[in-house]
Amino acid sequence: MRAVTISEPGSPDVLGWSEVPDPVCGPGEVIVDVAATAVNRADLMQRQGFYPPPKGASEILGLECSGVISEVGEGVTGWSVGDEVCALLSGGGYAERVAVPAVQLLPRPAGVELATAAALPEVVCTVWSNVFMLAGLRRGDSFLVHGGSSGIGTMAIQLAARAGARVFTTAGTRAKLDVCRELGADVTINYRDEDFVEKVREATDGRGVDVILDNMGAKYLDRNIDALAVGGRLVVIGMQGGTKAELNLGKLLAKRAAVHATALRSRPATGPGGKAEIIEAVRRDVWPDVERGTIRPIVDRRLPMSRAAEAHRAVEASEHVGKVLLLPAD
Structure with missing residues (x-):
């Protein structure tokens, strides 16, 4: 698969679009074919070498995504191949595919286009x-x-x-x-x-x-x-x-x-204060109003992942309102 890579810590110019190994689907995980990811300030810090991913997380940038489940790992229930989802990640979103703990998935909200849903999980x-x-x-x-x-x-x-x-x-x-x-x-x-x-x-x-x-x-x-x-x-x-x-x-x-x-990225997937607890609360208390259109994602622009450097410059300069999305397709 292709992913945004970092040649060395530095400016947006260190970002490339390269072939990398596909993610492996572990127990309790799914593989999501990514429709879009979104740029977060943490991505800029990681690119500069100031915010390494948690132990065991993907080195690839990207803390959220939307897409379609293409593989379901051992022990996963409630999700199937073909489900349209968005996900909270510890890393890996700036790629064509990503492995995600199933407890960090949310269904694509009805009425929200799949790529646009990538603007929701982290915020x-x-x-x-x-x-x-x-x-x-x-x-x-x-x-x-x-x-x-x-x-x-x-x-x-x-x-x-x-x-x-x-x-x-x-x-x-x-x-x-x-x-x-x-x-x-x-x-x-x-x-x-x-x-x-x-x-x-x-x-x-x-x-x-x-x-x-x-x-x-x-x-x-x-x-x-x-x-x-x-x-x-x-x-x-x-x-x-x-x-x-x-x-x-x-x-x-x-x-x-x-x-x-507080920090969200470094929380464990499960256990007290973990991401699963937050995902469950969001699905119960926020998702219904997203589906009704009362709460909506605000998207400033969409760019291909091959232009991730341009997206990082826009966010660094605070040129945007809401989220900047990155899509795998050129």
């Missing part, structure tokens, strides 16, 4: 596990997501609005903020010329927000705590703004607040 599982299962966002809460026009952001806005939360978000252009409002954001903040802490305080009469989903890490840590309400929960899922910062415990104690930091 839905990330948002649902962190904002709802961990931080416990509920009706009447206030919620801030940074990077509202990203794949994670566009999904977080929709799911938080569906839950009855008041949604705040940041983005860097008027056009991106317009999209965020269309998706359900109540308060939009241009991070280039507005202070999100001031805007949050102004809009909440000084109270702050109950939950923050943050992709920036160190750069925003102190200001995120400033923006939290008493009893607030900050969930850090990215490190775009660095990995190390000073944490003022006095502020945290005064607000009786919590800081969580």
Whole structure:
């Protein structure tokens, strides 16, 4: 089969489209013939040599995909050859075929075209596990997501609005903020010329927000705590703004607040807190609204996998809104 390969850690130019060995279907796994995958920030970090795959995972980039099951491994029940699915991966999505633990599969949602479904697994599982299962966002809460026009952001806005939360978000252009409002954001903040802490305080009469989903890490840590309400929960899922910062415990104690930091890729497939647990919750609590069209994937563009370098440049430059998809066919 062909896959996107990395000649050495570096710029997008190190990405190629080459012949590699086919994946082997192990017990509890299926082989998916890939219709599409999607670009995630973690892929950019792995390409640069900063985010190696978990032990035992494919070295090939790609944390989600959609496609058709072509082989079913020993012990797998509930899935058959020919089923149209999308999947959460630990790696391997930038290829024509990928081996997937069956517990990480979701059925293609009715009404969503197969390739488009590749835009769903990573963002839905990330948002649902962190904002709802961990931080416990509920009706009447206030919620801030940074990077509202990203794949994670566009999904977080929709799911938080569906839950009855008041949604705040940041983005860097008027056009991106317009999209965020269309998706359900109540308060939009241009991070280039507005202070999100001031805007949050102004809009909440000084109270702050109950939950923050943050992709920036160190750069925003102190200001995120400033923006939290008493009893607030900050969930850090990215490190775009660095990995190390000073944490003022006095502020945290005064607000009786919590800081969580989580990763999805390194979770085990099964067991407490594993991917299977998240997949089950997503299928039960989110998938019906995806099928009804209430929650929808936002796709910016589609490119062939042979042009993965172009896709990485677009995501690095934040030129996109929602997800950038890669398809095996040229």
